[in-house]
Amino acid sequence: MRYLIVSDVHANLEALEATLSAAGEVDRVLVLGDLVGYGADPNAVIDRIRGLERATIIRGNHDKVGAGIENVDSFNHLARYAIAWTASALTPDNREWLAAVQPGPVAIDDLVEICHGSPFDEDVYIFDDLDARRAINVTTRPLCLFGHTHVPAAFRFDGDLKPIGPPRGARFRLPLDDGAKYLVNCGAVGQPRDGDPRAAFGLLDTESSSLTVLRVTYDVAGAQQKIVDAGLPEVLAQRLAIGR
Ligand code: ZN
Numbered sequence: 001m002r003y004l005i006v007s008d009v010h011a012n013l014e015a016l017e018a019t020l021s022a023a024g025e026v027d028r029v030l031v032l033g034d035l036v037g038y039g040a041d042p043n044a045v046i047d048r049i050r051g052l053e054r055a056t057i058i059r060g061n062h063d064k065v066g067a068g069i070e071n072v073d074s075f076n077h078l079a080r081y082a083i084a085w086t087a088s089a090l091t092p093d094n095r096e097w098l099a100a101v102q103p104g105p106v107a108i109d110d111l112v113e114i115c116h117g118s119p120f121d122e123d124v125y126i127f128d129d130l131d132a133r134r135a136i137n138v139t140t141r142p143l144c145l146f147g148h149t150h151v152p153a154a155f156r157f158d159g160d161l162k163p164i165g166p167p168r169g170a171r172f173r174l175p176l177d178d179g180a181k182y183l184v185n186c187g188a189v190g191q192p193r194d195g196d197p198r199a200a201f202g203l204l205d206t207e208s209s210s211l212t213v214l215r216v217t218y219d220v221a222g223a224q225q226k227i228v229d230a231g232l233p234e235v236l237a238q239r240l241a242i243g244r
Contacts, residue, residue: 003112005186005202007032007147008060009049011039011086012190012240015199016048018218019189023203030108032147033060033116036090036098038082038191038236040226042066045190046094058104060116060148061123066090067099074123082232089230105144111206113141117148125149129161132183136161143182143211145202150188152200152213157181167213168196176209186213197243 004026009016029052036042037060049057062079064070066086075083090098103122104115118124118135125148126135132155135144152167158180167174167187176182187200194200198215205212224237 001027001206003027003108003204003206004029005032005145005204006030006189007116007186007201008034008150008188008190009039009045010034010062010188010190011036011042011045012199012223013039013041013044013048014219014223015190016045018216019199019201020048022214022216023201026203027054028108029055030112030114030145031055031057032114032145033058033101033104033122034062034147035060036066036083036086037062037079038232039223040230040232042086042089043091043094046090046098050097056106056108056114057101058106058114058116059098059101059122062086063098063101067095069099078233078235082236085230085232105140107141111141112143112145112204113139114145116146118146119144123148126153126183126185127151129155129163133161135183136181139181139183142180143176143184143204146183146185147188149185150191150193151185152187152194153185154213155183157183166194168194170198170215172213174211174213176211178209182211184211184213186211187215191240192243195243197241
């Protein structure tokens, strides 16, 4: 089985389309939340993801606030402005659909589970070893995929935590050893923050037991122009070009 892993699209249709075509044929798509917020195409992104065959989708914090099922108190000024714009832009049908997206963690099969922030709390970030240790204690599968930070990261546990170099570059292949547990963030499709502006996504091949984090270029200028035209803060357009 080949799984495509998509997280933090953030209403960036150009990045999503580039990711889907770079991934090619897959057996299943795993969508790890934050479909909307920051970007200018919330409805088009939701429509595209709703139309995917064999997709498992969980919500992110921006989806909850955008759909009106959680208040905006935890958001900074920029995120707050963008999510208010998003909430007013969503069609009633898409808002209703978004409000009903399930929370993580969700077990996909015997190998994989997915969450937005962490397996113990969908809104909590996993940044460092300490966060990762806390998360691994509650995982129910050998491979736990997460998002939320917009920064690709990989942790391996084999009795103890073994550091793995952060997934960087166009293609980072991680072989999955039997008996070890993994926590992996394949990065953000629509708003990367590791200094690489290319869309980030993952491909899991269960036959060869390997997970690959990939980067693909997309029409950044097109996505930026839509953000400016929508009247969203220009910094949200600028950050796409630098991946921060
Ligand atoms: Zn996000």
